[in-house]
Amino acid sequence: xxxxxxxxxxxxxxxxxxxxxxRRIRVELVRAVYHARAGHLGGPLSAADLLSxxxxxxxxIRPQEPAWPDRDRFVLSKGHSSIGLYAAMALRGxxxxxxxxxxxxxxxxxxxxxxxxxxxxxxxxxxxxGMGISAAMGMALGARxxxxxxxxxxxxxxxxxxxxxxxxxxxxxxxxxxxxxxAIIDHNRLQQYGWPGEGPDGRxxxxxxxxxxxxxxxxxxxxxxxxxxxxxAIMEVLARVxxxxxxxxxxxxxxxxxxxxxxxxxxxxWHTRAIKPEEYAIAMHDLGEPEPAAEGAAR
Amino acid sequence: MTAVMGRPQRxxxxxxxxxxxxxDPRIYVVDGDVGSSTRADIVEKAHPDRYLQMGIAEQxxxxxxxxxxxxxxxxxxxxxxxxxxVRPLDQVRVLIAQTxxxxxxxxxxxxxxxxxxxxxxxIVDDYAIMRAMPGxxxxxxxxxxxxxxxxxxxxxxxxxxxxxLGRDATPRIFGEDxxxxxxxxxVVRDGGDVTLISTGAQxxxxxxxxxxxxxxxxxxxxxxxxxxxxxxxxxxxxxxxRTGRVITVEEGTVIGGLGGAVAEALGEHRPTxxxxxxxxxxxxxxxxxxxLLDIYGLSGTRVAEQVxxxxxxx
Numbered sequence: 001x002x003x004x005x006x007x008x009x010x011x012x013x014x015x016x017x018x019x020x021x022x023r024r025i026r027v028e029l030v031r032a033v034y035h036a037r038a039g040h041l042g043g044p045l046s047a048a049d050l051l052s053x054x055x056x057x058x059x060x061i062r063p064q065e066p067a068w069p070d071r072d073r074f075v076l077s078k079g080h081s082s083i084g085l086y087a088a089m090a091l092r093g094x095x096x097x098x099x100x101x102x103x104x105x106x107x108x109x110x111x112x113x114x115x116x117x118x119x120x121x122x123x124x125x126x127x128x129x130g131m132g133i134s135a136a137m138g139m140a141l142g143a144r145x146x147x148x149x150x151x152x153x154x155x156x157x158x159x160x161x162x163x164x165x166x167x168x169x170x171x172x173x174x175x176x177x178x179x180x181x182x183a184i185i186d187h188n189r190l191q192q193y194g195w196p197g198e199g200p201d202g203r204x205x206x207x208x209x210x211x212x213x214x215x216x217x218x219x220x221x222x223x224x225x226x227x228x229x230x231x232x233a234i235m236e237v238l239a240r241v242x243x244x245x246x247x248x249x250x251x252x253x254x255x256x257x258x259x260x261x262x263x264x265x266x267x268x269x270w271h272t273r274a275i276k277p278e279e280y281a282i283a284m285h286d287l288g289e290p291e292p293a294a295e296g297a298a299r
Numbered sequence: 300m301t302a303v304m305g306r307p308q309r310x311x312x313x314x315x316x317x318x319x320x321x322x323d324p325r326i327y328v329v330d331g332d333v334g335s336s337t338r339a340d341i342v343e344k345a346h347p348d349r350y351l352q353m354g355i356a357e358q359x360x361x362x363x364x365x366x367x368x369x370x371x372x373x374x375x376x377x378x379x380x381x382x383x384x385v386r387p388l389d390q391v392r393v394l395i396a397q398t399x400x401x402x403x404x405x406x407x408x409x410x411x412x413x414x415x416x417x418x419x420x421x422i423v424d425d426y427a428i429m430r431a432m433p434g435x436x437x438x439x440x441x442x443x444x445x446x447x448x449x450x451x452x453x454x455x456x457x458x459x460x461x462x463x464l465g466r467d468a469t470p471r472i473f474g475e476d477x478x479x480x481x482x483x484x485x486v487v488r489d490g491g492d493v494t495l496i497s498t499g500a501q502x503x504x505x506x507x508x509x510x511x512x513x514x515x516x517x518x519x520x521x522x523x524x525x526x527x528x529x530x531x532x533x534x535x536x537x538x539x540x541r542t543g544r545v546i547t548v549e550e551g552t553v554i555g556g557l558g559g560a561v562a563e564a565l566g567e568h569r570p571t572x573x574x575x576x577x578x579x580x581x582x583x584x585x586x587x588x589x590x591l592l593d594i595y596g597l598s599g600t601r602v603a604e605q606v607x608x609x610x611x612x613x
């Protein structure tokens with residue numbers, strides 16, 4: 001696509017910086033949820049590397065001019081991972097990092113689920129699952145119709161793919177040849193109350209029949225699978241799909257729910273949960289940011 | 300009163316949106332595979348590049364419209380009322396009402412006239428649902444003239460709005476000199492004995508009932524409320540004070556619809572005895588238009604009967 005030349009994404013990739021920003025996103029989101037005594041953890045932690053890749057390299061955005069018309073659009077369809085997005089936005093300069101501690105509070109711009117009417121820089125309000133991809137499709141279509149050289153990125157949860165609307169959009173987007181639409185599926189395989197498949201908590205119907213990638217491919221999407229925690233691999237994939245081939249893009253990012261915090265990794269019950277002081281200390285240690293014990297004890 | 304028939308509001312929809320496309324490059328019609336019914340096909344023919352076919356997938360369609368609106372476009376939704384209001388209700392709520400998206404929810408096949416489709420297609424509670432939704436403007440034009448005016452108004456209005464349109468021709472109430480005023484109710488007949496408050500295509504039949512009542516010596520004051528939200532409380536209070544006796548008449552459920560809105564407004568601002576004529580907690584079966592109006596008490600004759608009964612029981 002012609003945008004490559006003018007795109008900051010064409011700048012050299014600084015993997016160390018992106019990895020550090022992913023770590024900082026995790027630190028800030030765990031800290032915010034700890035202070036809020038409420039909020040989701042597993043999902044934002046699994047998406048942190050993806051958010052770093054997007055907000056610190058791939059997205060063509062201007063944090064000081066959040067409504068810049070030519071910007072790439074971003075929709076967090078898995079709106080319950082809002083704190084991960086807020087952390088990425090704060091670190092990117094949309095608002096002060098300290099504001100993250102207002103997360104989930106009354107009158108906060110950082111609502112439990114993203115509210116675009118409160119926070120500049122949010123391109124869509126989400127939270128009711130399955131909807132973000134339709135809105136992103138409308139943005140990609142709108143960019144085409146208005147001659148804007150902008151792309152629309154949407155991050156979906158894999159559990160969210162149980163919503164029928166996802167497949168309405170999956171069916172419609174290829175018809176419009178929207179190769180400026182990039183859906184990233186955070187495929188951590190765990191949901192709020194268990195997982196699809198075998199085992200004691202495998203109580204949930206499948207997210208899709210068979211493999212996630214095959215289903216998107218069957219709908220006519222350009223599908224690429226990637227390790228959602230391998231920053232080099234993520235950046236390689238994002239670079240590859242910058243040149244469109246007429247098909248919307250589905251990146252299946254294989255991730256670990258709760259990634260980065262030892263006792264949360266792969267444990268579905270950390271989907272949403274308040275953190276105890278001793279747990280907070282361990283989390284910060286795991287994330288390479290040990291905090292004074294006093295802060296934990298003061299709770 | 301000899302009723303002059305207007306043209307079907309759905310045709311007005313197609314023609315008006317097509318005309319708007321000619322002057323405003325932001326306008327699109329987004330259709331859920333019913334363009335030949337809603338007459339979005341008129342837009343497609345005149346401006347093929349402004350017609351977007353989304354297939355039979357209304358949840359996605361409303362979501363796509365919301366995304367388009369954030370890009371500065373003005374999508375007009377083409378489907379049936381039931382598939383714009385309740386099928387994608389959560390998409391309307393989260394992506395359109397909560398974001399203030401500039402999406403025009405302009406379905407037709409509102410009310411009882413749906414071409415004998417039956418209760419899956421006949422929605423009785425759209426007024427109640429849409430006016431209860433925070434931030435959602437709710438308009439129900441009475442005839443072809445007002446439908447065209449309301450659609451042009453909607454194109455200029457910044458924000459989400461719901462305009463209920465009809466499938467079939469109904470009597471024309473307003474002449475070409477009429478000027479739709481958003482948020483303002485209009486007295487369409489003056490009388491001192493009873494106040495009838497009506498909306499949408501029902502207003503024509505309410506006026507017909509008023510003429511039948513006049514033959515019996517009952518002079519009805521008729522207020523047409525095209526905008527259900529924001530409600531013209533001052534006009535409703537004034538109409539109530541004109542006679543001291545209010546009866547609402549609507550092509551929809553009396554629970555939470557126009558009757559609910561009027562009762563709420565008068566209860567707060569000018570307590571008045573209010574009776575409500577409309578659908579009473581029922582779904583509507585399929586059938587010819589006149590038969591349905593008769594069965595559900597919404598023909599001019601049946602409205603007049605009910606008004607007489609209410610007044611004689613008072």
